[in-house]
Every structure is written in structure tokens, then in C-alpha cells.
Amino acid sequence: xxxxADVLQGTLDLLVLKALSLAPLxxxxxxxxxxxxxxxxxxxxxxxxYPSLYRLERKGLVKGEWGTxxxxxxxxxxxxxxxxxxxxxxxxxDWRQFVSAVDLVLVAES
Amino acid sequence: MKxxxxxxxxxxxLWLRALLFRTRVETEMDKEIRIHLEMETDNNIQRGMSPTxxxxxxxxxxxxxxxxxxxxxxxxxxxxxxQFVSDLKFAVRGFRRxxxxxxxxxxxxxxxxxxNAAMFSVVHHLLLAPLPYADxxxxxxxxxxxxxxxxxxxxxxxxxxxxxxxxxxxxxxxxIDNRRFELGDTARGPxxxxxxxxxxxxxxxxxxxxxxxxRDIEAADTLRDAVPVALLSYSLWQRVFGARIDAxxxxxxxxxxxxxxxxxxxxxxxxxxSDGAQVFPSFRGGSPDRSVDVIAKLRRGVTVETxxxxxxxxxxxxxxxxxxxxxxxxxxxxQVPADVKRTVYLMFGAVGIVLxxxxxxxxxxxxxxxxxxxxxxxxxxxxxxxxxxxVRQVFVExxxxxxxxxxxxxxxxxxxxxxxxxxxxxxxxxxxxxxEPAVLLWLVGVSVGTGFLFGLAPAIFVSADRAxxxxxxxxxxxxxxxxxxxxxxxxxxxxxxxxxxxxxASGLLIRTIVAMQHADVGFQSHGLSGVQISLTDKSxxxxxxxxxxxxxxxxxxxxxxxxxxxxxxxxxxxxxxIGTGQLEIEGRAVLASDSLSVLNLTIGRPDLFxxxxxxxxxxxxxxxxxxxxxxxxxAELVVNESFAHRFWPDGGAIGAKLRRGNGxxxxxxxxxxDITVPGADRLSNAVQFYQAIGxxxxxxTVAFRSDLPPAAVLPAVTLAIRAASARIKIxxxxxxxxxxAAWRIEHTFTLRLIGAFAVLALLLAAFGLHATIAYSVxxxxxxxxxxxxxxxxxxxxxxxxxxQGIKLSVAGIVVGAVAGVLAARTMRALLxxxxxxxxxxxxxxxxxxxxxxxxxxxSPARRAIAVDPVEAxxxx
Numbered sequence: 001x002x003x004x005a006d007v008l009q010g011t012l013d014l015l016v017l018k019a020l021s022l023a024p025l026x027x028x029x030x031x032x033x034x035x036x037x038x039x040x041x042x043x044x045x046x047x048x049x050y051p052s053l054y055r056l057e058r059k060g061l062v063k064g065e066w067g068t069x070x071x072x073x074x075x076x077x078x079x080x081x082x083x084x085x086x087x088x089x090x091x092x093x094d095w096r097q098f099v100s101a102v103d104l105v106l107v108a109e110s
Numbered sequence: 111m112k113x114x115x116x117x118x119x120x121x122x123x124l125w126l127r128a129l130l131f132r133t134r135v136e137t138e139m140d141k142e143i144r145i146h147l148e149m150e151t152d153n154n155i156q157r158g159m160s161p162t163x164x165x166x167x168x169x170x171x172x173x174x175x176x177x178x179x180x181x182x183x184x185x186x187x188x189x190x191x192x193q194f195v196s197d198l199k200f201a202v203r204g205f206r207r208x209x210x211x212x213x214x215x216x217x218x219x220x221x222x223x224x225x226n227a228a229m230f231s232v233v234h235h236l237l238l239a240p241l242p243y244a245d246x247x248x249x250x251x252x253x254x255x256x257x258x259x260x261x262x263x264x265x266x267x268x269x270x271x272x273x274x275x276x277x278x279x280x281x282x283x284x285x286i287d288n289r290r291f292e293l294g295d296t297a298r299g300p301x302x303x304x305x306x307x308x309x310x311x312x313x314x315x316x317x318x319x320x321x322x323x324x325r326d327i328e329a330a331d332t333l334r335d336a337v338p339v340a341l342l343s344y345s346l347w348q349r350v351f352g353a354r355i356d357a358x359x360x361x362x363x364x365x366x367x368x369x370x371x372x373x374x375x376x377x378x379x380x381x382x383x384s385d386g387a388q389v390f391p392s393f394r395g396g397s398p399d400r401s402v403d404v405i406a407k408l409r410r411g412v413t414v415e416t417x418x419x420x421x422x423x424x425x426x427x428x429x430x431x432x433x434x435x436x437x438x439x440x441x442x443x444x445q446v447p448a449d450v451k452r453t454v455y456l457m458f459g460a461v462g463i464v465l466x467x468x469x470x471x472x473x474x475x476x477x478x479x480x481x482x483x484x485x486x487x488x489x490x491x492x493x494x495x496x497x498x499x500x501v502r503q504v505f506v507e508x509x510x511x512x513x514x515x516x517x518x519x520x521x522x523x524x525x526x527x528x529x530x531x532x533x534x535x536x537x538x539x540x541x542x543x544x545x546e547p548a549v550l551l552w553l554v555g556v557s558v559g560t561g562f563l564f565g566l567a568p569a570i571f572v573s574a575d576r577a578x579x580x581x582x583x584x585x586x587x588x589x590x591x592x593x594x595x596x597x598x599x600x601x602x603x604x605x606x607x608x609x610x611x612x613x614x615a616s617g618l619l620i621r622t623i624v625a626m627q628h629a630d631v632g633f634q635s636h637g638l639s640g641v642q643i644s645l646t647d648k649s650x651x652x653x654x655x656x657x658x659x660x661x662x663x664x665x666x667x668x669x670x671x672x673x674x675x676x677x678x679x680x681x682x683x684x685x686x687x688i689g690t691g692q693l694e695i696e697g698r699a700v701l702a703s704d705s706l707s708v709l710n711l712t713i714g715r716p717d718l719f720x721x722x723x724x725x726x727x728x729x730x731x732x733x734x735x736x737x738x739x740x741x742x743x744x745a746e747l748v749v750n751e752s753f754a755h756r757f758w759p760d761g762g763a764i765g766a767k768l769r770r771g772n773g774x775x776x777x778x779x780x781x782x783x784d785i786t787v788p789g790a791d792r793l794s795n796a797v798q799f800y801q802a803i804g805x806x807x808x809x810x811t812v813a814f815r816s817d818l819p820p821a822a823v824l825p826a827v828t829l830a831i832r833a834a835s836a837r838i839k840i841x842x843x844x845x846x847x848x849x850x851a852a853w854r855i856e857h858t859f860t861l862r863l864i865g866a867f868a869v870l871a872l873l874l875a876a877f878g879l880h881a882t883i884a885y886s887v888x889x890x891x892x893x894x895x896x897x898x899x900x901x902x903x904x905x906x907x908x909x910x911x912x913x914q915g916i917k918l919s920v921a922g923i924v925v926g927a928v929a930g931v932l933a934a935r936t937m938r939a940l941l942x943x944x945x946x947x948x949x950x951x952x953x954x955x956x957x958x959x960x961x962x963x964x965x966x967x968x969s970p971a972r973r974a975i976a977v978d979p980v981e982a983x984x985x986x
Contacts, residue, residue: 027142028149046146046171047178050139054182073149076142 012044012052014095017080017088020062024079026069027053053078061087139182147172197506204507211479212511215472219515219560221870222468224522225461227545227553231527233458234552235543237451240442241382244318245407249382250414250439252283252404256690265437268398273437276424279417280439283406284309284316285393288384295363304346306364306389307381316407317382324358324373327392331372334395340369341390344377364391381405383442406439414439449856449940456860456937460615460867463608465560467874470601470608473564474878476508477598478885480568487572500572505565512561516553520545523553567597598882599918605878606922606963607929609871610955614930615937616868617951618944619861625788625943626854632785633683634723635846639820640682640811641827642841649837657806663834667814670826675721676814678803679714683722684787684849686710689799691771695757709770711799714813719748719782719800721813727751729764729780735805748780748800776801787853788942811844820845857940872962875922879966883915887970894974895982904975911974915967916960923956930955 019025019033030053031046056062061084067077080088147168154164172178205212241249252273254265265273267285274283287308294301314326321341331339340362342350351357351371361368369391381387382405408417417439425436480487487500527543545553571594650656660678667676680687689709712718716731732746747768754763767775782800803810812831816823824843831838851858887894894907934946944951 026145026149028146031146031150032153045173046150047143047173047175048181050143050178051181051184071152073145074141075145075149076138 011095012048013056014088014091015042015044016049016052016056017061017084017091020078020080021085021088024067024077026067026075026077028075030078056084059087060084139179143172143175143178147175194506197503198510200503201507201510205511208479211475212514215475215511216515216518218468218472218874219512219557220518220522222461222465222519223516223553223556223560224519225526225867226465226556227519227523227549228526228530228543229454229458229461230552230556231523231543231545231549232454232530234546234548236446236454237443239548240446242378243382246382247441248281248408248410248412250406250408250417250441251383251445252406252437252439254437255435263434264401265404266399266401270402270404271398273421273424277417277420279409279412279420281407281409282312282316283404284313285402285404286310286313286381286384287393287402288381288387291364291389291391292366293362293364293389295366304389305384305387306391307384307387308393309341309381309390310393313381316405317379319376319379321373322376323355324371326373327390331392332394336392336394338364338367338369338394339372339392340364341373341375342371343375343379343388343390346388347374362389364389383445404437408439414441414444452937452940453856453860456615456940457863459933459936460612460864463612464867464871464874465556467605467608467871467878469560469563470605471874471878471881472508472511472560473567474598474601474881476504476511476564477567477571477594477601478881480504480571481594497572501569504568504572505562508565508568509558509561512557512564515560516557519553519557520550523549567601570597595886598885599921602875602878602882602918603922603925605871605875606919606959607926609868609875610923610926610959611930611933612864612868612871613955613958614927614934614951616861616865617955618934618937618941618946618948619857619864621944621948621951622940622942623854623857623861626857629786629788629942631684631787631850632724632783633846634815635684635850637815637817638682638722638813638846639816639824640679640813640844640846641824641831642809642811642844643831644809644839644841645835645837646808646839647837650835653806656808659835659838660806660810663812663831663838666830666833667812667827670823670830672818672823673814673816673827675717676812677715677717677721678807678810679712679718679722679813680803680807680810681712682714682718682811682813682844682846683712683724683785684846684853685844686712689770691773694769696767696769696775709798711801713801713803715803718813721815723815724785724800725783727781727783728754729778732779732800732802735802745774745776746779746802747776748782749778750782750798750800751784753798754778754781787850857942860940872958875959876962876966879915879918879963880970882918883911883967884970884973886914887911887974890974891977891982894977895979898975898977899979899983907975907977908971911971912964912967915963919959919963923959927952927956 015034016030019030019037022033025033027049028046030049031044034042034044053062053064057064057078060081062078063081064076064078066074069075147165150168150171151161151164154167155161159167169175239246241247243249252265254263254269256263270283270285277283289306289308290303291306292301293304309327310332311327311329314320320326322344324341327339327341330336342357342362347353347357350362351360357371358373360371362371363369375390381390383403408414418436421438422436490500490503523545527545530543645656645659650659664676664678667673687710689711691709693709716734718724719726719731726748729748732748749763757763758766763778763781766778768778769775812827814823814827820843828840831840894910897907897910930952931947934941938946
């Protein structure tokens with residue numbers, strides 16, 4: 001893919017949950033993981049992660065705790081809560097349905 | 111279920127933490143973002159960038175740091191508080207920078223809201239919650255009248271007992287006697303007159319209160335031989351006994367009878383319908399015919415009408431005196447005379463209008479300020495403040511101003527109330543008006559409401575996204591945009607229109623008062639005076655001697671230079687004597703009409719007609735009493751025009767015979783013109799009968815007509831009376847002119863208040879006009895410069911600017927005239943010989959407003975012609 005796409009509104013929360021599903025991460029780590037997972041195809045404004053994280057924390061889907069990085073730096077690590085894990089599963093299936101529905105439409109067009 | 115709850119608890123915890131430890135959370139967020147940027151920078155350096163480049167790239171990748179923080183705060187939801195605090199700080203800083211602006215706004219609001227709250231407290235006290243008791247809305251006063259309500263009579267203890275046994279719609283009924291008492295021992299020194307209420311056992315239960323200290327009045331206290339006891343008001347207890355508990359059992363002398371103090375009432379206690387009473391002696395013994403005031407409590411759900419119907423129904427089944435009516439119940443609100451209610455409503459409307467004008471003015475000021483701050487708004491928008499955020503900022507500012515103004519308005523309201531209670535004519539009704547909780551609540555509500563109203567204008571401006579345009583366009587084009595001008599113009603037109611409404615009302619009142627002053631009242635009040643005398647001294651008990659003294663006195667009075675005529679009457683017009691007894695016309699069935707059981711009489715000597723200037727239209731004046739037999743005059747009377755017309759519409763009144771009650775028959779010998787005093791609706795066609803005064807009355811009024819002012823002849827009249835006999839007691843002086851003026855008091859008082867509000871409104875509107883024109887001149891400096899450069903004369907520029915002011919004011923006048931005529935219809939009852947759409951008033955008001963527009967735009971116009979075209983063109 002030559003150009004990178006802006007993240008769709010509302011999907012960022014899903015991506016953040018997915019990024020955290022493997023291991024707890026700090027903010028910068030999440031941005032790196034997203035880039036890595038999407039093979040640089042998704043352009044996430046790094047700053048926009050934070051409102052998303054706070055939103056998720058408020059909903060009780062993630063929990064933030066201060067910890068230390070391997071470079072001995074203080075950082076706030078976010079991990080998925082049980083609710084977060086459930087929500088991730090739900091949203092992933094929703095997303096798949098949505099994508100396949102859109103796909104169907106697009107195939108019919110062509 | 112449980113999970114949901116823990117989540118809720120957690121959320122609440124987060125929110126609370128954010129709220130309480132706002133700074134900590136804020137630093138945490140700062141720290142988190144800083145660390146993020148450091149990590150990204152390190153990463154960039156590892157990928158081979160220079161440190162500065164790495165940092166720049168990190169910032170770029172992150173996006174706006176401030177926007178992010180703002181967005182995070184948004185998510186945290188304590189945002190409103192943060193923003194509120196910062197908006198508040200910002201607003202206060204802004205006001206500090208422009209103290210004159212802030213002071214102007216606060217003053218406008220304080221005046222508007224303060225006057226409004228004062229009037230509301232009158233409305234509240236008088237009409238909304240007149241009786242501050244738990245069952246206040248069910249408490250009524252039972253009144254008895256005669257002659258179809260024209261004569262107030264009193265009920266007796268015996269009749270109350272009879273009613274108590276029969277009436278079903280009333281839950282409880284109790285007697286009180288509200289009067290003035292002499293406090294103190296006359297033998298010991300000066301006494302004091304205070305208001306008091308004699309109460310019966312059960313009055314406390316009726317009100318639902320208990321004495322603060324001591325005991326209540328009991329049945330035993332009312333026995334004829336019981337020791338007289340009294341309860342004290344809280345204030346009297348403090349004043350006389352220094353609030354000492356041992357006041358109980360001590361003695362106070364009331365009406366020269368020592369009373370034992372048995373208790374003290376709480377501070378907020380008062381007997382319904384008897385405000386201001388300070389001492390509450392117990393009823394004692396007394397005859398069953400003793401007249402009393404009666405208060406009662408309606409059963410729950412019973413209306414005044416139902417209760418009155420029951421009273422009337424029972425009444426018709428009872429033996430009754432023909433002249434008496436069935437008792438009626440009245441709520442406190444029914445006791446407020448219609449004219450007082452009218453005045454209060456009018457005032458309330460007037461202060462509402464003043465408040466609206468003040469609001470419009472403040473809106474105008476705020477809008478101007480918003481327009482001059484468009485760069486600031488634009489910059490804030492560019493820095494990440496959303497439109498909603500800017501609107502909120504504007505509203506925080508206007509609400510802050512409104513609340514400061516509201517707080518200041520408390521003083522204005524208190525002052526206004528003080529002023530109102532200094533007006534003796536209405537203080538009876540306004541005296542109890544206080545800034546009570548309900549009024550303060552109203553005040554806060556009105557302040558917030560005004561804050562919203564005048565915050566709208568700048569908010570509309572901000573939200574219309576003009577701010578961002580402003581950055582692009584520079585200052586001129588936006589502020590001068592048609593919609594901005596329309597808004598400002600609309601506000602000013604509204605202000606002018608509202609002040610027109612008040613001016614029209616004032617103008618109509620002025621016309622009414624003038625018409626009243628010139629009205630033909632049916633007698634010559636001007637120059638007429640009276641002095642009340644009484645000849646009750648024992649030495650004057652011989653009627654022949656009394657007659658001689660009176661004749662001598664009249665001769666002396668008549669010989670005073672400046673006095674043309676003098677005579678005797680019981681009362682002189684426009685006052686009259688009330689006579690009772692059913693009227694009977696010979697040859698007709700007994701007239702059952704209630705209005706004929708109470709008659710208005712003027713009793714005087716035959717020459718009273720010429721002294722008072724009452725004309726005899728037909729027939730002749732009655733004869734005077736014969737001195738020796740003391741008879742003939744009794745047999746003749748004069749009736750007024752209305753009376754004659756009522757019973758003899760085709761003429762023929764003269765010669766008819768009448769009698770009252772079981773009195774002797776009298777002949778109608780003449781018809782006099784009606785006496786009508788404008789403003790005194792109840793008294794129109796006041797006097798129905800004229801009859802002769804006895805040859806040697808014990809009490810009379812010396813009526814005289816003089817070309818000199820009353821004050822100039824009174825001393826001589828007093829001397830003449832004394833010279834006739836030192837035994838004559840001289841009472842008060844009666845001046846018909848003053849009496850008539852007193853009936854106009856409602857009008858003069860209303861005029862004074864509405865006039866004051868109208869002047870205030872006019873000043874505010876002038877201020878608004880001036881500000882708008884001045885601002886528009888400032889906006890159009892360039893255009894004016896060009897005009898001048900192109901050769902426009904000073905007069906052209908002047909007329910351009912003043913013309914704009916006149917245009918705005920004419921638009922306001924048109925709108926206001928229509929509204930004013932509509933509003934004036936509601937005060938029709940107050941108008942006399944003036945139509946609500948009186949052209950003279952409308953023309954005068956329009957002229958005043960056009961004049962004000964010219965004056966208000968004069969100084970901006972001067973500024974406009976002083977524009978230097980070169981400067982003006984360069985300034986853009």
C-alpha cells in the first residue's frame with residue numbers, strides 16, 4: 001500500500017484494545033505496536049491514543065498503572081481488564097460482520 | 111449485576127479522584143505525555159536523527175499536545191469544572207482590565223433586578239402568600255356588612271356562636287379584637303399607643319403556634335372575675351423586659367388595667383389579618399353583644415365561593431334585620447382593594463420592562479465587547495478551543511456578571527422597599543414585604559435568566575464561527591457585517607419600543623390626572639373649607655343658648671375679611687353622612703333593594719347649597735329648622751339628579767313623599783345636581799339626599815368659602831369661634847380640595863413610580879442608542895473618510911449619522927406605540943376621560959424619543975465630521 005490510511009473514528013478504541021490483548025503496554029508502546037501490526041499502513045496520530053486510553057479506562061476496559069520500562073524509565077502501563085477482553089471479542093465480531101457486509105456490497109458493484 | 115456495580119464504583123472513583131486531585135491527575139497526564147515524547151525522540155535518535163530533529167519529529171508524530179490534553183480532559187469529565195474555573199478566572203481577569211465596562215454592566219443589572227425583586231416581594235407578600243402560616247391559604251376573615259356591602263358592620267360574640275353551631279364549610283372559627291391599646295400607667299408617666307389584639311383561647315391552635323415561653327390563654331382566663339392576663343410579642347418582650355425569662359408573672363398596664371404576663375410569642379408570630387400587634391390580652395367576660403373581628407379556617411378543599419353560598423343560604427333562613435347582609439368570608443388577597451392590586455400589577459409590569467431594557471443594553475455592551483475581542487476568540491479557536499467551548503466562555507462571563515449584579519441588586523431591592531414603605535398611601539400594603547427566601551430565590555432566578563438573555567447576543571456571534579473568519583478578514587468586515595448590525599439595531603429598537611410603552615403609560619396618567627383636576631365634580635371645591643366644632647360642653651346644654659352662640663359665631667365668621675359665606679353642616683361635600691333604614695316611597699311597594707337600606711346624606715342649613723356650590727336643578731331648597739319648634743325642616747328634603755331619575759325617569763319627583771325605616775314622611779322639594787369625584791368610583795353620585803340640620807346641633811362643621819388660601823383665614827376663623835364661646839371645642843379642618851386630591855392618590859402615586867421607571871427606561875434607551883451610533887461611526891470611519899474626501903459637507907455627514915439614530919428610534923417608536931396602546935388597555939380602569947390610544951400622548955412620546963435620538967447621536971455625529979480623511983484611509 002503506497003499511502004497510509006487515517007484511522008476511522010471509533011475504530012481506534014478497538015485497535016487499542018487489540019494492541020493491549022497480548023501484553024500490557026505504555027502509550028508509546030501501543031503506538032509502536034499498532035504501526036508494527038499494520039505494517040505501517042495505519043497512521044495513528046500518537047496524541048490521539050490518550051483520549052482513547054482515558055475513555056477506555058473510564059469504561060473500565062483497561063486499567064493504567066505506573067511501572068518501569070527496560071530502560072529504567074517510569075511509564076504508565078495499560079492492561080486489559082476482564083471486561084476489556086470481553087468487549088474486544090464482541091467488537092471484533094461486530095467489526096468482521098461489518099467488513100464482510102461492506103465487502104458483499106462492493107463485490108456486487110463490480 | 112455485581113460486575114456492573116463494581117464498574118460503576120470504579121468509574122465513580124476515577125471521576126472523584128479526577129475531581130479532588132485535579133492537579134495530581136493533571137501532572138500525571140503531563141508526565142505521561144512527556145515520557146511518550148521522550149521515548150519517541152530516543153527512538154528517532156536511534157534511527158539516526160540529530161537530537162533537535164528527533165524532538166521535532168516526535169512532536170509532529172504526536173500531533174497537538176494541547177489539543178490532546180484538552181481531549182483527554184474531555185474524556186475525564188471533570189472538564190466542566192476545570193473549564194469553568196479557568197473560564198471564571200479568565201472572565202474576572204477580563205473584567206479587571208475593563209473595570210468601566212464591568213461596572214456599567216453590574217450597575218445596569220443591579221438596577222433592573224433590584225427593582226424587580228422589590229416589586230416581587232410586594233406581589234409575594236400581598237398576593238401570593240399573604241398569610242405566612244401552615245394553613246394560610248385557608249384562612250379567611252368573616253365580615254358582615256349592610257346595604258349590599260356599602261356599610262361595614264361588625265359581628266358580635268353571640269352571632270359568632272350561632273354561626274359556629276351551623277356552618278359546615280368552616281373548620282374552625284375564632285374571635286379576635288384588633289385595636290390600639292394604651293401601654294403604661296397614666297398615673298406614673300407618659301403612655302404609649304401600641305397595636306394589640308385581644309384573643310380567645312384557641313387562637314394559638316388556629317394559627318398553629320405555641321408561646322415561646324410561658325403558657326397559652328385558657329378558658330379560665332376569660333371569666334368575668336379572672337385576673338386579666340396577656341401574652342407579649344417577641345419584640346415587646348425584648349423592649350420592655352429586656353428578653354428576661356422572669357417577665358412571666360410580672361405585670362404590664364394595658365388601658366389602665368394591670369395584666370399579668372403569662373407568655374411570650376415567637377418572633378414570627380402574628381395574628382392573621384392583624385399585622386404589627388404587640389400585645390395579646392385575653393378576652394374577658396363581656397356582653398354577648400360585644401362586637402368582634404372574626405377569623406376562620408375553611409375546610410380543606412372548600413372555596414371562598416362555597417363558604418359564601420353556605421353563609422347566604424343559612425342567612426335567609428334566619429331572622430334578620432333587613433339592612434344587614436349575610437356575612438361573607440374574604441381571603442387576605444380579597445381584602446386588598448382592586449386599585450391597590452392594579453397599581454401593584456402595573457408596577458410589576460413596569461419593572462419587568464425596565465429589566466428587559468437593562469438586559470438589552472447589557473447584551474449590546476457584551477456584543478460590542480465580543481466583536482472587539484474577535485481576534486482573541488479566533489486565536490483561542492486556533493489553539494484548540496472548540497466552538498462549544500467559546501460559547502461556554504461567553505456564558506460564564508455573562509453569568510458571572512449577572513450574579514455579581516444580582517448580589518448588588520439585593521441592596522437596590524432593600525432600598526426600593528424602604529422607599530416604597532415611606533409612601534404612606536400604600537405602606538399599609540407593602541409594610542410586610544421583606545426580602546424573604548422566596549424573594550431571594552426569585553432574585554437569583556431573575557439574575558440567571560438575565561445572564562442567559564444578554565449572553566445570547568455574544569454567544570450567537572461566537573458560535574456563528576465569525577471568529578475564524580475574523581482572523582482571515584481582519585477587523586472591519588465582520589463587525590460591520592449586516593447580521594451584526596441587524597442584531598445591534600434590533601436590540602436598540604427593542605429598547606426604544608419598551609421605553610415608549612412606559613412613556614405612553616405615564617403620558618396617559620398625566621392626561622388622566624389633568625382631566626381629573628379639571629373635571630366638574632358637581633360642587634365648588636376650590637375655596638371651600640370647613641372646621642369641625644363640638645358643643646358638647648355641659649354649659650351648652652340649653653338648646654336656645656346653643657342656637658344663639660352658633661348664630662353669633664356664624665356672624666363673626668362671615669365678617670372676617672376674605673370670607674364670603676359661612677354656614678353649618680354635619681359634613682361638607684365630598685364627604686357625607688351614612689344613614690341606614692329601608693327606604694319607602696309613598697304609593698309604592700317597599701323597595702327591597704339592598705342599596706336602598708344605606709343612604710348617603712348631606713345634612714346642612716339651606717344656604718349650604720350656595721356655600722358649597724351645589725346647584726338646584728329643579729324645585730327649591732328645603733326650609734331651615736324652626737328654632738322654636740325644631741320641626742319644619744325635618745319634613746322636607748332635596749334629592750340628587752340620579753336618585754330622581756332612578757325612580758321618576760319621566761319627572762315628577764318633586765312633591766313625592768319618602769320615609770326611612772319607620773320615620774315620618776318627608777316631601778321632596780327640590781333636585782340637586784350629582785356630585786361625582788373622579789377616581790372615587792365607589793362614591794360616584796355620592797350624596798343622594800340633602801336635608802336640614804337641626805337648629806342647635808351639638809356637633810357640626812362650620813363651612814365657609816373664601817378667596818384667600820385656607821391657611822390665611824383659618825386663624826381668624828378659630829378666633830371668631832373662640833370669641834363666640836370659649837366652650838366650643840375646635841376639631842380638625844376639612845379641605846374638600848385635599849379630599850378630592852386624596853382620591854387621586856392612586857393615580858398620582860402610580861404616575862410617580864411609572865414616571866420614574868419611564869425616565870430610567872428613557873435614559874437606558876438613550877444610552878443604548880448612543881453606544882450603537884458611536885460604534886457604527888467608529889466602524890464606518892473609512893467610509894466617512896471617503897465621503898469627506900469626495901467632498902461631503904459637514905451637514906451631510908451629520909445628517910447621515912443623526913439620520914441613522916432617528917431611523918432606529920422611529921422603528922422603535924412604531925413598535926412601542928402599538929405595544930403601548932395594547933398595554934394601556936390593561937390600565938383602562940385607571941384612565942379618566944382619556945382613550946388608551948390618545949393621539950396627543952402618542953405624538954408627545956414620539957417627539958420626545960426623536961429628540962432623544964438626536965441628542966444621543968449628536969456627539970457621535972460631531973466625531974464623524976472630525977474624521978480626517980487621510981488618517982481614515984491610512985488606518986485600514
